[in-house]
Amino acid sequence: MKIVDVCAFYSPRGGGVRTYVEQKLRIGPQLGHEIVIVAPGDEDAVVERGPGARIVFIRSPRFPLDRKYWYFNEAERLHAVLDAEAPDFVEATSPWRSASLVAEWPGAAPRSLVMHADPLSAYAYRWFGPIFSRETIDRQFSMYWEHLRNNSRRFNHVVCANGDLSRRLREGGVANTVTIPMGVEPGCFSPSLRDPALRARLLDACELAESATLLLAIGRLAPEKRWPMVVDAVNAASREMPIGLVMLGEGREQRTILRHIAGNPHIRLLAPERDRRVFARILASADALLHGCEAETFCMVAAEARASGIPVIVPDAGGAVDHAQGGAGRTYAACDPAAAANAVLDVAVTRPRPQAGARTMNEHFEDLFAAYAATTATSRQAA
Structure with missing residues (x-):
């Protein structure tokens, strides 16, 4: 498959998303897939990362709250890149505006929303949790919940890396939620x-x-x-x-x-x-x-x-x-x-010394891409 990841929070300067992206670019081609990361940046550019792997940067503004990041601000330019790439499967890897931009793309490819962020826990619950119950906070942030619910119906999968987040999203009415845990870089930690x-x-x-x-x-x-x-x-x-x-x-x-x-x-x-x-x-x-x-x-x-x-x-x-x-x-x-x-x-x-042994990112991507392949095959049969 050709998989395009619309990755709003990729930064060359580091972070968990960058670590994830770097491993996807390496492991995806090993599993027989072409991986294209579409990310906002200072300039339009294409960075080749080896056979079957590259990053396409779209010139975009800096994110005002953290200048290490950028954000997509033109739907037409992002959709034009997706049209040109003609992917078999599309990922949105931020639940914010880029998720809506991917959902609105008129292309026929199936798509997933990968929850690399839990904004309610990171912001709303942290800010207001000492004062209000989570139920009250959820009601006050109903617009965000409605944003997630509406987008989830336009994605084939909403992918979470832990069961607790999947459970909370399902209970909040977010459709098509699945749990596919991530893992560690193979052969690196011991x-x-x-x-x-x-x-x-x-x-x-x-x-x-x-x-x-x-x-x-x-x-x-x-x-x-x-x-x-x-x-x-x-x-x-x-x-x-x-x-x-x-x-x-x-x-x-x-x-x-x-x-x-x-x-x-x-x-x-x-x-x-x-x-x-x-x-x-x-x-x-x-x-x-x-x-x-x-x-x-x-x-x-x-x-x-x-x-x-x-x-x-x-x-x-x-x-x-x-x-x-x-x-x-x-x-x-x-x-x-x-x-x-x-x-x-x-x-x-x-001084406990736990036994080593952890799920690897190879296993994560094998499971993730298998889910995508099954969805793509079903979509083609339906078409």
Whole structure:
């Protein structure tokens, strides 16, 4: 098949969507499919990524709330690209306006909406949850729910990476919802990459001895990731025992987070590690991953931590919770720094080493493309 992914939130500067896209461009052709990513950017351009894989950029404005991203602003230009590509299957990978643009494209190809974002959890529930119930918030955001419901009827699939999001969407009347979990990059993450010398250097950067506990926190520096809460949890747990936290990330909240760290020498905020091999060694060398976001659709970094043989400490809501199952980590009450601190202490004392083994992105794409192929065959028979 020729699969075109209309990817509104692809950024060459990183992020979970970029990681997903890079693996799709590599794995899709291996499975016999042609993959075309259509993304907004500063200029019109085509970037070849090898046989059967390329990115088509459409000149678009920068997203005002995060200049690392762009947004599609001209339906005609996007539809013209889709017409020219003549795909067998089309994906929209953002639930916002680009989903409507893909749904409105008059082409005959079947299509899916891939939920790379959970906006209600990331924004509405986070903003208003301390005051109102979710039922009340959902009623106030009925326009968004209606947007999802209307679009879902024009897509063959609404793909979610975790069962909790699928359940909430189905209960909200979103049609054609399916769960196809993601996975980790095959052959990249392993407990065998654990490096005691690297661990010692990271703890030394936190001005701590090797006997201390080394935590990692990884991701975009954005409000929904709740990094101040993560810092508060580590500060509280550190009153009981020596704990170092190394944070890897960049984003618009950097100054806010640095102010919250307030010069604590045991917490270090570093730039993301772009070299995947080095990143895998860092992950395997830590004692645990600490995550704060309850709005993840999958939480790739938690899956990578589990594949690296280290426990995860994650909120009890959203996609991250799946990676703590089966003794692979600890959960805590979402948004509660005291609960997170207790979970950190539990892991620091018990030092669990979960068995490695995780679903891979090969398996994810095999399942995803098999669903697309079945839908395409049914559509052709109907035609």
